[in-house]
Amino acid sequence: MGDQSLDWNSFWDVANPRQAARALTALYGADAEGAAAHCAQIAESDGRSEDQRFWLAALDEIRAVGTEPPGTTETAGPPPGDEHS
Numbered sequence: 001m002g003d004q005s006l007d008w009n010s011f012w013d014v015a016n017p018r019q020a021a022r023a024l025t026a027l028y029g030a031d032a033e034g035a036a037a038h039c040a041q042i043a044e045s046d047g048r049s050e051d052q053r054f055w056l057a058a059l060d061e062i063r064a065v066g067t068e069p070p071g072t073t074e075t076a077g078p079p080p081g082d083e084h085s
Contacts, residue, residue, distance in 0.1 A: 010050040017054060021061035032062050 008014050024032040040055035 011054040012050060017057035017061050020058040036062055
């Protein structure tokens with residue numbers, strides 16, 4: 001690994017909130033919101049406002065997935081009326 005991997009100042013430099021939301025959801029499942037909120041809280045307490053903003057944006061992404069209409073996610077069940085297929 002070169003020095004380039006160490007050349008970043010905030011999470012915005014290495015990922016975007018949607019990527020973080022997907023990773024948190026994959027790792028923590030239903031607890032992903034809590035994990036993102038915890039990361040935001042720690043960033044705030046450390047005085048890292050850019051990282052706090054990143055984790056709050058990731059939290060928004062996680063919450064947005066929970067508000068998608070039925071049938072828009074990969075885990076949607078069978079269409080209405082097709083339960084016996």
